[in-house]
Amino acid sequence: xxxxxxxxxxxxxxxxxxxxxxxxxxxxxxxxxxxxxxxxxxxxxxxxxxxxxxxxxxxxxxxxxxxxxxxxxxxxxxxxxxxxxxxxxxxxxxxxxxxxxxxxxxxxxxxxxxxxxxxxxxxxxxxxxxxxxxxxxx
Amino acid sequence: xxxxxxxxxxxxxxxxxxxxxxxxxxxxxxxxxxxxxxxxxxxxxxxxxxxxxxxxxxxxxxxxxxxxxxxxxxxxxxxxxxxxxxxxxxxxxxxxxxxxxxxxxxxxxxxxxxxxxxxxxxxxxxxxxxxxxxxxxx
Numbered sequence: 381x382x383x384x385x386x387x388x389x390x391x392x393x394x395x396x397x398x399x400x401x402x403x404x405x406x407x408x409x410x411x412x413x414x415x416x417x418x419x420x421x422x423x424x425x426x427x428x429x430x431x432x433x434x435x436x437x438x439x440x441x442x443x444x445x446x447x448x449x450x451x452x453x454x455x456x457x458x459x460x461x462x463x464x465x466x467x468x469x470x471x472x473x474x475x476x477x478x479x480x481x482x483x484x485x486x487x488x489x490x491x492x493x494x495x496x497x498x499x500x501x502x503x504x505x506x507x508x509x510x511x512x513x514x515x516x517x518x
Numbered sequence: 519x520x521x522x523x524x525x526x527x528x529x530x531x532x533x534x535x536x537x538x539x540x541x542x543x544x545x546x547x548x549x550x551x552x553x554x555x556x557x558x559x560x561x562x563x564x565x566x567x568x569x570x571x572x573x574x575x576x577x578x579x580x581x582x583x584x585x586x587x588x589x590x591x592x593x594x595x596x597x598x599x600x601x602x603x604x605x606x607x608x609x610x611x612x613x614x615x616x617x618x619x620x621x622x623x624x625x626x627x628x629x630x631x632x633x634x635x636x637x638x639x640x641x642x643x644x645x646x647x648x649x650x651x652x653x654x655x656x
Contacts, residue, residue, distance in 0.1 A: 397586055397596055397598070399537045399549070399584045399598075401539050401549060401582070403545065403546075407541065407545050407580075408541075408582075409539040409580065409581070409582040409602075410582070410602075411537070411539060411582045411584045412600070413584065413586070413596065413598045413649070413650070442546045442547065443547070444539070444546075444547040444548070444549045446537045446549045446551065448551070448586070455630045456624060456627050456628075456629075458535055458551065458623075460535070460537075462549045462550070464546065464547075464548075485596075486594060489594050490594075491594075492593045492594060511551070
């Protein structure tokens with residue numbers, strides 16, 4: 381696990397939509413767009429049900445997550461962040477997390493009615509950071 | 519291969535950044551953000567060099583591509599498009615494609631100087647469309 385730099389932490393907490401990639405049983409990639417936040421050095425996303433991405437992570441913990449972060453680098457290419465990491469799923473806490481993220485991603489809009497269920501949280505430990513922006517190494 | 523609906527074609531040609539997922543030799547996902555366009559029913563992206571994503575596609579043709587398409591569905595979730603498909607790589611034509619896409623993705627900004635090389639084009643045949651928006655089935 382990699383400790384996250386201030387630039388990366390800021391991008392993750394800024395309300396940028398996250399494209400979460402998991403691996404299907406046949407090894408092909410699956411993508412959904414999710415809201416994310418931080419808890420310590422883990423990236424967290426809440427799920428109200430046992431979605432396909434959750435089942436994928438339980439079987440193969442390798443994930444990637446990418447987000448557009450706004451602005452351009454000096455060549456004129458759009459900035460974006462990619463993290464590669466290892467995910468785990470914990471039970472409960474999804475509704476509280478989604479309500480917290482709703483204030484960041486959809487301020488002033490009410491979150492759709494939630495089922496009375498504890499839900500699940502995906503927690504991603506970051507192994508590698510890439511993309512275009514202050515976190516790019518190339 | 520699936521013929522693309524007008525909604526999907528419009529989203530792909532609208533200058534939305536595309537998060538392209540390929541598979542690394544160990545099966546883990548690799549993500550980069552690229553410009554895309556259409557040629558017939560194939561999604562195309564240009565590369566000036568034999569990048570990792572190109573080498574990945576040559577070895578395993580399964581890819582996904584996701585993009586934020588603007589606006590929200592009736593629940594208030596951000597619209598996005600995901601296509602799962604099969605990619606192939608063809609030689610040449612990258613500079614012309616990138617110049618064409620530059621007018622869509624970065625109008626008024628000049629594309630960085632290109633090496634004098636034919637480059638490569640990734641061509642994606644779409645097998646499945648998902649996400650949030652008019653193309654969502656769920």
